[in-house]
Amino acid sequence: MLQTKLTLLAALVGVSLLSGCGDSTTTIIEKDPIAVDDDHDHGDDGDHDHDHGDSDISTAGRLVISAKDSNLVSVYELTDGSLLDTFAVADIPSALAASPARRYALAVQRTSDRVEFIDGGLFQEDHVDHLHPYQQAPELASFVLTDSRPTHITRTDSQTAIFFDGDAASGAPAAVAVTTEADITTDSNGYPVLNYTLNMHGAAQARGEYLVSTVRDADSATTLPDKVAVYHAHDDHFDEELVFDELCPGLHGSAQNEHFISFGCTDGVLLIEQDGTTFTASKLANTADFTGSMRIGTLVGAEDAEHFVGFAGASAFAIHAEDGEMELIDWQATEGASLTGYGFADHGEKFVLLDNQGFLTILNYHGHEHGDEHQGTDEAAFEFAAKVQLTTADVSTMPQGSRFELAISASDDKVYVLNPIDRSLLTVDVADGEVVATKQLNFMPHKLVWLGIADAAAEHDHDH
Known part of the structure; x- marks a missing residue:
């Protein structure tokens, strides 16, 4: 692992990059710069002055939005929709993610082996008797990670685990x-790193001084791992402490909550329970709702939520790790729908699902499923609340390589959706189930992430 300073590469125009899983070829493509809105504000002297007036500090937060086929990333103030600044990272971001306290946006550049960090400018400092909020202009941070194929990013309220897949062709582990x-x-280089001896398309979850991460057999015919191990941090590295006997064939996707870490397998879900320094594993098998080649390949968790949500294609499952239960969620999918975004929202009271047909489905989250002894009925953990139509356009006109994209606020009941068809940004109030604002963008948007100061009551971590 090499942590580097920013170089002149940050000023270069990006290369083509396919997001998500898998490799791609790289081609240099020059792009015109994005036009800047009239309300673009650099400040009088270019300095990033702190704003100490609490009443003036944005509670709505800020959005970081990348442009398609471009290395330019813009930061918008959500209070008034103004463009605060646009930054050139070294390459086209394949994904955007938020740091633990949501101060920084991670601009993941997978095929160029790089992760850069954009300071959104909203943060808190511990002043012993209170957390003091600050507001400043966004800036490109000096901190940069460089290693082979950064792919899966997972986050808790204090740590981020960045999994670098490595590359078989180059021999990078x-x-x-x-x-x-x-x-x-x-701009530290003292963080711990787990270095493998071979490449893998893996997953990892940070748990304080521990790391729960995947293991792949060197003789495996696939890059997907099939086991999980516990590692313990020692200064700048991790030592292996335990490899679980339970197999997880075709492992893909992971999440965590207060007590459990989950991993998706072809035959079910591997559950790791932590009790202090003790970790135990169990397996939850697929239910009768799984047919054909269905398997859970994506998991979402939240610190205070008792359930994980597992996705097998367009099917969603409520997984209660402690009780060992898995049940199909009725999210009332429209015909032909596939999911492009999801997560807990509105202080953890809601779960939202964004689909490729242009609908945002809102579910009420009731926590652990329980029976009502008096009425003799069961209340599902996730209950359908509303389905919001985001566009009346023909979704078949979606630009090639684009899709509807979702960002979830951690400070209020809003979520944000990018619509590349008409280059708009939609604000959705999930409590009321309606679009409350639309902003036209003067460029083709690609990815987005919310940054800001989370409401303490809304601090639920979203793993993607």
Whole structure:
């Protein structure tokens, strides 16, 4: 793992990059710069002055939005929709993610082996008797991670685990870097790294001084791992402590909550329970709702939520790790729908699903499923609340390589959706189930992420 300073590469125009899983070829493509809105504000002297007036600090937060086929990333103030700044990262971001306290946006550049960090400018400092909020202009941070094929990013309220897949063609092995907000702020190189000896398309979850991460057999015919191990941090590296006997064939996707870590397998879900320094594993098999080649390949968790949500294609499952239960969620999918975004929202009271047909489905989350002894009925953990139509356009006109994209606020009941068909940004109030604002963008948007100061009552971590 090499943590580097920003170089002149940050000023270069990006290369073509396919997002998600798998490799792609690289081609240099020059692009015109994005036009800047009239309300673009650099400040009078270019300095990033702190705003100490609490009443003036944005509670709505800020959005970081990348442009399609471009290395330019813009930061918008949500209070008034103004463009605060646009930054050139080294390459086209394949994904955007948020740091633990949501101060920084991670601009993941998979095929160029790089992760850069954009400071959104909203943060808190611990002043012993209170958390003091600050607001400043966004900026491109000096902290940069460089290693082979950064792919899966998972986050808790204090740590981020970045899984680098490695590359068989070049012989680069996989690695996992576990960073904190302080590492980014201080441009530290003292964070711990797990270095593997071979490549793998893996997954990892940071748990304080521990890391729960995947293991792949060197003789495996696939890059997907089939086991999980517990590693313990020692200064700048991790030591292996335990490899679980339970197999997880075709492992893909992971999430965590307060007590459990989950991993998706072809035959079910592997559940790791932590009790202090003790970790135990169990397997939850697929139910009768799984047919053909269906398998859970994506998991979402939240610190205070008792359920994980597992996705097998367009099917969603409520997984209660402690009770060992898995039940199909009725999210009333429209015909031909596939999912492009999802997560807990509105202080963890809701779960939202964005689909490729242009609908946002809102579910009420009731926590653990329980029976009502008096009425003799069961209340599902996830209950359908509303379906919001986001566009009346023909979704078949979606630009090639684009899709509807979702970002979830951690400070209020809003979520944000990019609609590449008409280059708009939609604000949806999930409590009321309606679109409350639409902003036209003057470029083709690609990815987005919410940054800001989370409401303490809304602090639920979303794994993607």
